[in-house]
Amino acid sequence: MRPALAALLALLALAFAVLPAPAFALEFRDIFGHDQRPLEKSSARADVVIFILHDCPIANAFAPEINRLAAEFQARDIRFFLVHTDPDLSATAAQKHAKDFGYRCPVLLDPEQRLVARLKATVTPEAFVVTPAGTTAYRGRIDDRFVELGKRRPEPTRRDLRLALEAILAGQPVAEPVTKAVGCFISTPKRSSP
Amino acid sequence: MNQPVLTTASPLRAALCNMLLAAVITTAAFGAAPAAPSVAPTADETVTFNRDIAPIIFQNCSSCHRPGEVAPFSLLTYDDVRKRAKTVAQVVGERLMPPWKADPAVGKFHDVRRLSDDQIRRVSTWASTGTPEGRAADLPAPPKFTSEWALGEPDLIIQPSEAFLVEAEGRDVYRAFVIPTGFTQDRHVSAVDFRPGNRSVVHHVIAYLDTTGQARKLAAASSGSSYATGGGIGFIGAEWLEGWAPGKTPRHLPARHGKLIPAGADFVLQVHYHKTGKPERDQTRVGLYFAKEPIDHRVLVSRVNSRGLQIPAGETNHIARGTLPVPGNATILEIFPHMHLLGRSMTVTATLPDGREIGMVRIPDWDYNWQRGYAYEQPLQLPRGSRIDLVASFDNSAQNPRNPNHPPKLVRWGEQTTDEMCIAFLSYTTDTPPTRGGGLGAGASAAAKIWQNLSPALRAELLRRFDKNGNGTLDGDERADALRYWQSLRRDAGK
CATH class of the missing domain: 2.60.120.310 (Copper type II, ascorbate-dependent monooxygenase, N-terminal domain)
Structure with a gap:
C-alpha cells in the first residue's frame, strides 16, 4: 500500500514536471497551421503576448515597433505571440494582415478568446509579459505614444514593454509592472439577444 | 420640451410632478430617432440596434465608416457595430466621433455632424445592456452612398x-x-x-x-x-x-x-x-x-491672423489675437480655422458697425487632426465698417502631449509642425474692388502681388531681415512685417 502510494506520488510529480500545468494548457494553431503553445513552460526567459485587432488603427500603427521588439528580443530568448481578438477573423484574412504588416512572430487566432480570458486583456494593442513561473511580470501599453483615444504624442517618451523586457533579462524587477493600454476595446462574444 | 406644466404648491402634487418630470426626462433619454417619432419607447423598454442605434449610426457614421472610405472599419450592419460597441460608446461619449469641433452655439453650418446628448446616452445604454438587436421591422433602410463623385462626373x-x-x-x-x-x-x-x-x-x-x-x-x-x-x-x-x-x-x-x-x-x-x-x-x-x-460674384479667400506670434516655452494658456477690417460690404461663405499642434481654442467674432457682435466660429477644443472648413447655412453679411476679431489660446507646456518640442521651446510663426500658425481663412464675396488698404478685399493676394513686384535684391534683403524662423521664406507675419518695413522706407524716401 505504502510503496504503491509513493509510486503514485512519484508518477504524479513526474507528470507535473513534464506536462504543463493545467492553467497553461493553451494549444493553438497559428495562422499558418503550426502548433503554438504560448504560456507553456519552455526554455524561454519570458513570453510576450500582444493582443491585436486587424482593423484597429492603433494596434496597426504599432506594427513596426512590434516587429522591431520581436526581432531584437526573440534573439534574446523571449518568445513573441500576437493574438487576434476578433473571434470571426478567418485565417486567410489574418495571413493577409500579417503579410501587409510584416509580422515576424507567430500570429494566433483566438476564436474562443481563451487567451483574452486567461490574461484578462481589455484593449488592443495590449501587451503581457509572462515569466516561466507563470506570473505576469508586465501588462499594459507597448509605449506611451497614445495618451488617450484621439490624442497622440509626436514620439513616444517611454517605451514600457522594452523597459520591462530589459529588466527581466537583467534579472531585475519590472519598475512599472502595470500600465494603461490605450486602444480599441476587445469585444466579448455576443450574448443572446432578447 | 420637458417643462413641467403643474404649478401647484401642494407638496403631494409637487412630488407627483417631480416623478412625472423624471419619467418624461427618462423617456426623452431613450427617445426614438427623429425618423420614427411615433415608436418612442418607454423607460422600461430596452434600447435596440434596429430601432434606436441604427438611425444614429447610418446618419452620422456610415458615410466615412464603409469600405473604401477614410475610416478604419465599416459601421453598416448590426454585427459591425455590435463588435465595436464599447469603443463606439467611448469615442462617441467623449465626442471624438463624429469629428465635429465647432461649438454648436456659434454659427449655423452645413453638414453638421454632431450627436445630441440624448443620442450619446442611447449609444452608451445600448453598449452596456448587451447590445440587443431588436425587431427586424424596426431597422431603417441602409444609407445609400455614391462611390464616386458626389456632384456627378467633374468637368x-x-x-x-x-x-x-x-x-x-x-x-x-x-x-x-x-x-x-x-x-x-x-x-x-x-x-x-x-x-x-x-x-x-x-x-x-x-x-x-x-x-x-x-x-x-x-x-x-x-x-x-x-x-x-x-x-x-x-x-x-x-x-x-x-x-x-x-x-x-x-x-x-x-x-x-x-x-x-x-x-x-x-x-x-x-x-x-x-x-x-x-x-x-x-x-x-x-x-x-x-x-x-x-x-x-468672384469668391475670394482672405484671412484673419495673429500678429507677431511668439509662444513662450512652458506657457499653458498663451493668448493670441488678430483683427481684420471689413472696408467693403462682404458676404462670408465659409470659415476655416487653422493652428498647429499647440493650439487649444479659437474664437472668431464679427463686430458690425452698430457694435452688434456675431459669433462666426468657436473651436473650444482644437484638434489639429480634425481641422476643416465650416460653410455657413446662410452666408454671413458683414456691412462695410465691420471688423473681424480672432482670439486663440495655445499650450506650450510639457504637459501638452501633442507638444512636438521636448523640452518645450519658444515657438514662433512658421510652416513646420514644430512652429505655429493662428489663422482663420475666409471665403467671401465683396461688392468693393480689392484695395491695398488691407482687410477683406485686399489681404493675402495684394500682399503677394506687392511682393512679386519687388526686385530680387530687395526681396533677398527683406528675407534676410525678416525670416525669423529661418525657413527660407517669409511666412504670414514675417511677410506682413517685411512689407510694412518696406512701405515705411518708401514713405521715408519720399519725404
Missing part, C-alpha cells in the same frame, strides 16, 4: 503624375504635388471636390493655385513633380482654392458665384498623410466643376 479631373509612397511609420508627412493647369485663359469653378486615392493615409488635402512659378521650382529641386513641406506649401504668393477633410460634403457655390483659376496657374495639392503601420501608396484626384453661368 475636369486632375491628379499627380504618379503615386506617392507613404512609409509605414513615423511623423506625419506633408507633400505638395504640382500639377500645371495648362489653362490658356481664366476659368471659374463653382465647385471643387476631392477623391483621395488611399483613404487610410490621406488626412486632409488643400488645393492652392500658384501663378508665381515657385511651386514648380520647389518640385524641380525635389522629386520633379512634388516636394515635402512642413504643413503649408513652402512659399508665399499662392492662392487657397479649396480644402478637403474626412466628412466634408462638396457643394456648388450659389448661382453666378465662382472661384477664379487664372490662366497658366499651377495646382498645388498639399496632402497631409498619416502612417498606418504598413507602407501605403496614394494618388489623390481633384475634380473641377466649371461655372456654367457668367460670374457676378
Whole structure:
C-alpha cells in the first residue's frame, strides 16, 4: 500500500514536471497551421503576448515597433505571440494582415478568446509579459505614444514593454509592472439577444 | 420640451410632478430617432440596434465608416457595430466621433455632424445592456452612398503624375504635388471636390493655385513633380482654392458665384498623410466643376491672423489675437480655422458697425487632426465698417502631449509642425474692388502681388531681415512685417 502510494506520488510529480500545468494548457494553431503553445513552460526567459485587432488603427500603427521588439528580443530568448481578438477573423484574412504588416512572430487566432480570458486583456494593442513561473511580470501599453483615444504624442517618451523586457533579462524587477493600454476595446462574444 | 406644466404648491402634487418630470426626462433619454417619432419607447423598454442605434449610426457614421472610405472599419450592419460597441460608446461619449469641433452655439453650418446628448446616452445604454438587436421591422433602410463623385462626373479631373509612397511609420508627412493647369485663359469653378486615392493615409488635402512659378521650382529641386513641406506649401504668393477633410460634403457655390483659376496657374495639392503601420501608396484626384453661368460674384479667400506670434516655452494658456477690417460690404461663405499642434481654442467674432457682435466660429477644443472648413447655412453679411476679431489660446507646456518640442521651446510663426500658425481663412464675396488698404478685399493676394513686384535684391534683403524662423521664406507675419518695413522706407524716401 505504502510503496504503491509513493509510486503514485512519484508518477504524479513526474507528470507535473513534464506536462504543463493545467492553467497553461493553451494549444493553438497559428495562422499558418503550426502548433503554438504560448504560456507553456519552455526554455524561454519570458513570453510576450500582444493582443491585436486587424482593423484597429492603433494596434496597426504599432506594427513596426512590434516587429522591431520581436526581432531584437526573440534573439534574446523571449518568445513573441500576437493574438487576434476578433473571434470571426478567418485565417486567410489574418495571413493577409500579417503579410501587409510584416509580422515576424507567430500570429494566433483566438476564436474562443481563451487567451483574452486567461490574461484578462481589455484593449488592443495590449501587451503581457509572462515569466516561466507563470506570473505576469508586465501588462499594459507597448509605449506611451497614445495618451488617450484621439490624442497622440509626436514620439513616444517611454517605451514600457522594452523597459520591462530589459529588466527581466537583467534579472531585475519590472519598475512599472502595470500600465494603461490605450486602444480599441476587445469585444466579448455576443450574448443572446432578447 | 420637458417643462413641467403643474404649478401647484401642494407638496403631494409637487412630488407627483417631480416623478412625472423624471419619467418624461427618462423617456426623452431613450427617445426614438427623429425618423420614427411615433415608436418612442418607454423607460422600461430596452434600447435596440434596429430601432434606436441604427438611425444614429447610418446618419452620422456610415458615410466615412464603409469600405473604401477614410475610416478604419465599416459601421453598416448590426454585427459591425455590435463588435465595436464599447469603443463606439467611448469615442462617441467623449465626442471624438463624429469629428465635429465647432461649438454648436456659434454659427449655423452645413453638414453638421454632431450627436445630441440624448443620442450619446442611447449609444452608451445600448453598449452596456448587451447590445440587443431588436425587431427586424424596426431597422431603417441602409444609407445609400455614391462611390464616386458626389456632384456627378467633374468637368475636369486632375491628379499627380504618379503615386506617392507613404512609409509605414513615423511623423506625419506633408507633400505638395504640382500639377500645371495648362489653362490658356481664366476659368471659374463653382465647385471643387476631392477623391483621395488611399483613404487610410490621406488626412486632409488643400488645393492652392500658384501663378508665381515657385511651386514648380520647389518640385524641380525635389522629386520633379512634388516636394515635402512642413504643413503649408513652402512659399508665399499662392492662392487657397479649396480644402478637403474626412466628412466634408462638396457643394456648388450659389448661382453666378465662382472661384477664379487664372490662366497658366499651377495646382498645388498639399496632402497631409498619416502612417498606418504598413507602407501605403496614394494618388489623390481633384475634380473641377466649371461655372456654367457668367460670374457676378468672384469668391475670394482672405484671412484673419495673429500678429507677431511668439509662444513662450512652458506657457499653458498663451493668448493670441488678430483683427481684420471689413472696408467693403462682404458676404462670408465659409470659415476655416487653422493652428498647429499647440493650439487649444479659437474664437472668431464679427463686430458690425452698430457694435452688434456675431459669433462666426468657436473651436473650444482644437484638434489639429480634425481641422476643416465650416460653410455657413446662410452666408454671413458683414456691412462695410465691420471688423473681424480672432482670439486663440495655445499650450506650450510639457504637459501638452501633442507638444512636438521636448523640452518645450519658444515657438514662433512658421510652416513646420514644430512652429505655429493662428489663422482663420475666409471665403467671401465683396461688392468693393480689392484695395491695398488691407482687410477683406485686399489681404493675402495684394500682399503677394506687392511682393512679386519687388526686385530680387530687395526681396533677398527683406528675407534676410525678416525670416525669423529661418525657413527660407517669409511666412504670414514675417511677410506682413517685411512689407510694412518696406512701405515705411518708401514713405521715408519720399519725404
